[in-house]
Amino acid sequence: MVKSMTGFGRATKEFEAFKVTIELKAVNHRYSECLFRMPKQLAYLEGKLKKIINKQIKRGRIECFFSITGEQLAKRELHIDWDLADSYYRFIKQASARYELAELPKMSDLLQEQEYLSIEEEVDASSELERLVIETLTRATERLDEMRSMEGAELLLYFKQHLATLEKSLAIIQAEIPVSEKYYQEKIENRLQNIVGENFDQNIVLTEVALLLEKADINEEVERTKSHLKQFYGIILLEEPIGRKLDFLIQEMNREINTIGSKANSLRITEQVVEMKTTLEKIREQVQNVE
Known part of the structure; x- marks a missing residue:
């Protein structure tokens, strides 16, 4: 989950x-x-x-x-470094005799020296x-x-909404593939007519179209993206940490969408690729917050 x-x-x-x-x-x-x-x-x-x-x-x-x-809870004890205190006191006496001081320091003065006095606290x-x-x-x-878990439930709704957006864009792209193929064929025929007129070999046209369509074929990428979306739906229902799995899946989907964008020459497909990349980035940002 x-x-x-x-x-x-x-x-x-x-x-x-x-x-x-x-x-x-x-x-x-x-x-x-x-x-x-x-x-x-x-x-x-x-x-x-x-x-x-x-x-x-x-x-x-x-x-x-x-x-x-x-x-x-706490026991407080006073700890005294007597050796240091003795040294300090001997110094005071020697200094008093040496400089003929009228009186020695009082006990209150000595207690202000924290070097040899400390209070330690112990937790029971x-x-x-x-x-x-x-x-x-x-x-x-x-x-x-x-x-x-409460924040996770909100993330779940967020993911489902954006996955639906991706599915909608993917359906538009898939529906546009036959239109794009027909456009390629008509484009080649028009070019040949402009160069050699009406008398050209239709087999040449079909061969050229086949070669172009093979290079621009995005059916495989579309199917893989659909499979990734299906996996995403399955992963968000697992009763285990899923953040890393989703992050990896986002990377895979991004790769497929980039390939679709680089192969397709259809303006409508390009528009949907941009839409999908924007939506995928929104999902990726939230996936970083998933356990």
Whole structure:
């Protein structure tokens, strides 16, 4: 089925003292990529969290933002580099004696020196917190996937409308082929009449017409394009990621349409080729957004 690669999902869960909020933002990408913005103490969960996302999201760039709060969540501890503090204090005493300072620095002055003082925060990555994070991410991923499916449904309608336009143009081209062949024959006959008059060999005309028609024959390209359109209809109904398949099919259709345009000398066919190329480009732009 058609799914967009863009979307947003958010979920919040609480358990006792913990509250976890996770936001997922998905954008286009050739492959599958997950970027996590979470406390480093939960980094060990990254592999498990990626599997949860990849179970539903097969292609795209997913940014994951974590907000975790709770009274028991963080433990803050004061860390002091006593060796550095001692060196600093000895320097102050020596400087005071050397320069005959009236008094030594106060403790409040020493506390302002951050080189040997630091406050470190540790997240309590308990089993309950881990369970809460996994449940929250699972729900956020489901909501992201729901949004991608909704956008995919709109893309499906868009594709069907433009595929119908391509089919209409292709039908006009196919109907124009006999007219174009007749035009070639009449053109050659008129040229021969202007050169040799009425007395010319009809077999020569038929031979020349056959050669021209063989070079300008677009029936094969038309049939291949019709086959590609049929494949496109089938692919957009598959229950799997289809973006790359559609992208390849667009390239194949573009190649066939270019060949039709280069072979045909009919103004009406040329007009339809231009129309088809414009429509195909619109489809191609949206295919880049399909998972």
